Amino acid sequence: MGQLVDGVWYDAWYDTASAGGRFQRSVTAYRNWITPDGSPGPSGEGGFAAESGRYHLYVSYACPWAHRTLIYRALKGLVPHVDISVVHPDMLSDGWTFAADFPGTTGDRLFGLRFLRELYLKVDPSASGRVTVPVLWDTARDTIVSNESAEIIRMFNTAFDGITGNRDDYCPPDLLEQIDAMNERIYDRVNNGVYKAGFATSQAAYDEAVHPLFETLDWLEAHLARNRYLCGDRVTEADWRLFTTMARFDPVYHTHFKCNRAWLREYPNLWGWTRALYQWPGVAATVHFDHIVRHYHYSHATINPSRIIPINPLIDWTEPHGRG
CATH class of the missing domain: 1.20.1050.10 (Glutathione S-transferase Yfyf (Class Pi); Chain A, domain 2)
Known part of the structure; x- marks a missing residue:
């Protein structure tokens, strides 16, 4: 997993020993909001107006938090307006990387970076903390808008409605x-x-x-x-x-x-x-089971040290759901 400490990368797994064996999720650092006119949102600073092509989304197909943002990008008609870069599913000693030798990976489409941590260091060369996805990047201000998925999906829910004409509201x-x-x-x-x-x-x-x-x-x-x-x-x-x-x-x-x-x-x-x-x-197009299965089993050496990828049950996701 690894983390940055004063701008230096350390390959370090989560410290569960100090919490009695408990996993404690770190707090996200960037909490700005895109709004229709660039006015400040509930947190962070203003200046991030909704514009087609201005924002870039960094995601992992394996990560459930990043997956939320991909779903909203699809539901709200944002695919033509917000481009994406997809990291490699293997998250090893260098954390998330832009290696492009796995189907569906894209490399870094903005800067050609090798590692996601380099994106965080572009904003703050002395950054400390976990390097996570999703990351919503502003190409106009050359900075991170947000790396909090719960807030990115709320931005996507309404901020671009005037551009897309899609007024479906998932948070009425x-x-x-x-x-x-x-x-x-x-x-x-x-x-x-x-x-x-x-x-x-x-x-x-x-x-x-x-x-x-x-x-x-x-x-x-x-x-x-x-x-x-x-x-x-x-x-x-x-x-x-x-x-x-x-x-x-x-x-x-x-x-x-x-x-x-x-x-x-x-x-x-x-x-x-x-x-x-x-x-x-x-x-369905946002769900990539090959990335999901590969990431978890291959990346978590503390859980699966042999890194054997299981064959898994065959599941028919397209069978009738019976929900009306």
Whole structure:
């Protein structure tokens, strides 16, 4: 994984020993917002106006956080307006790299850099912290707008509507309170819960993560028996934030992260809901299972030191979902 310390790269895995074997996710550093007119958003500074071709998105097809932004880029008609660079799925001693010898990788389309950390160092030569995706880059100001996926998708939801004409709203004001509550519960116990279980280095840390995970999956199964989507009969941000974790559950998290009390496919409502979102126009093209399976099993030597890539079950994501 590695991290920057005062501009110097160190190949260092997460420090779980100091937290009793618990995985603790680092806080993102760049929290500016693109707005229609460049006015300041809820955090950071202003000056980032929505313009076609101005912004560039750095992503990993393997990463569920980056995947959120790719889904919104597709749903909101932003593909012609926001170009992307795709990192290699192997995240080894140099962290994310722009090697282009794996199908779907692009190299760095803006600067021809070798490593993602070099992009962070362009902004701050003495930067410290984890080097993560997604990264939303501003080519006009030559800086990072944001590396917080939850905020990037909210920008994409509305900021470019005047350019694209796409006014689909996945975070409508009348559902915002419900969406935020759903996101909070799901993030802690599911989105991040699988990582807390998978990266745990003590039995106690694993137990305190994996049981709430499956309690929440059980709750979601019952909830989706009564509701078409997480917040009723409209697909919202809450659905897309959960979807990227569910898409990875059976291929990766069940076995690799020891989240193996049950397969996603054993939850009829949750599995049908996941397939319904996968089959949503434009979404399937954002899902790259080859990157997902390769990244997790090959990159996490502390979990899979032999780096053997499993064959995995054959799953038909296109079978009828039965969700109406």
